[in-house]
Amino acid sequence: MNDNYIELRTRSTFGDIVNTYFLFLKYNFKSYTNLYLRYNAASIALTLIASYLLVTGFLGLASRDFRFGMSNNIESDSYFIAGLIVFLLIIFVTSLINYSFSSAFIAQYVNNQGHINPKTIWRSILNNLGTIIVFILIGALLYGLYLIITVMVSFIPLLGMIIQYGLSFTLAAVFGLTFMSIFSSNKSFGEAISEGFDLTFSNFWRVILFGLVIGILNFLISALIVAIPSVIIGVYVYFSVESNVDLLTNTFSTLVFTFGFAAFILSFIYTQALSQLSYGILYYNLYEVKYNVFLQKKIEQIGINEQ
Template identity: 25%
Template sequence: MNNNYIEFKKRRELGDILTDTFGFLRHNGKSLFGMLIKTSGIPFVILLLASGYYTHASADVLDPVNLSSGGLLGTGNMFIALFVMLITLLVFYGLLFGTVLHFIKSYIEGKGVVDQDAVSQGVKKDFGSMIGLGLLSGIIIFFGFMLCVIPGVYLYVPMSMVFSLLVFRNISVSDSINESFQLVKDEWWITFATLFVLGIIIWLISMVFSIPAVVYSLTKTFTAATESTMSDPSSMFDWVFIILNTISSAAQYILYIITAVATAFIYFNLNERKHSTGAFEQIESLGKSE
């Protein structure tokens, strides 16, 4: 058993979830990151290239020459780049969450010792389900926000649990969505508060990586205004800005790891409050040891 083992199957308050999330990453981040490189490294690189090209294509739309000719070519490239970026993001998101959650599942089963082969096999087995679940939950949240902001926020809370339900309970995509509403029933507000605080923390961290792109953009805007050369808005999106913006995007994508780990802790907290699974397992283990 790992001396730094963190018990997942127990009740936690908001502060405990956040503390244990970063504690888990501190002790297991290196091995987890190594697994993520194996499972989602290629989609991550493609996602960054697609993100950079999307920024470049967006700049072409603002080019005065392109605008004067109708802007059809630039607009077409932008939508193609956006489509590729969204598809790759969906694949990367599914692989990342699948890897993190199967890593945690193996970590729990091995009491802190992770079987990397089991993690890889689990990710491959659930790959299609994770992609489908990510797409369906995204559509549900999207329509929730289209109806009104409040339904969107309400639906986001149970939908944040669907990946954990699929992996830890080994149930289908439809059952994961159905069970997510039962899981957060009577616990919606504390779950929302935890996700909200976590979101603020991740946003603050991501802002640090956005500073170079923001500073460069502001500097170039000020220089262009001073020299009266702002007639071409596309000039603001040069290769330096694209690279800095891509680095910022890369940091935001990597920070999904924190979200994935935190949602696992939230899931087990809710599951323990509903079913006391961990408590029963501890009682059984004590009985066997005697």
């Protein structure tokens, strides 16, 4: 057993679950982040490419001269459209990786009492790839339905905003708990999504409040990550304006904005991965509250030792 192993299969209070999440990060942040970077190396490179294309295209559009029909800058349009396509591809692929990797990491952590084998994580993802793809497709439909509902209720003052946030946290919980159900015991899609909905709605207010608290805390983590490049960009823009540097056409400013935008996107993606870690911790707590599996095993072991 890992000396810093934290048992997640407990009947904890709400405050204890949140505390367990941060305790888990304290002991496993380095190993998790190192593996995360290995699994997301390609997406990080694509993010830099997408950021460069989007920033270059946007600056080109912003500097365009619309007078006398001089607005036909095909190169800027192409950069911007290509960057947008790559960016959407990154969001899709990294979402799949983040949900799968974080879920497999937590499942292996629990099953092996804190010992993590990168090859086993990758094997687990491949073994469940068919189920993951089906869930991603169904999840896209659910997300589309969510967008339609949010647009419809957005016209309702205050209540509409509450409904939007409630649906957002509910959908995030269903996705997170379903992915954990897939990786914890290799369930089929039907069994996993059924358990995801069951655990979400049978503990609705705890799940919603947990999503809200963890969302705020992860946002603060993301803000800290982005703070340094944001300050650098702010200082650069200030002195560039003071020196009359044309930010829209300057090559160095393009690179600065590219790395700044990439840092923002990468922090968002990493926060998404951390959110799935938190739902993994929540999953084992809710599962134990509902089924008492781990507690029963401990009681049976006590009985065996006493014989």
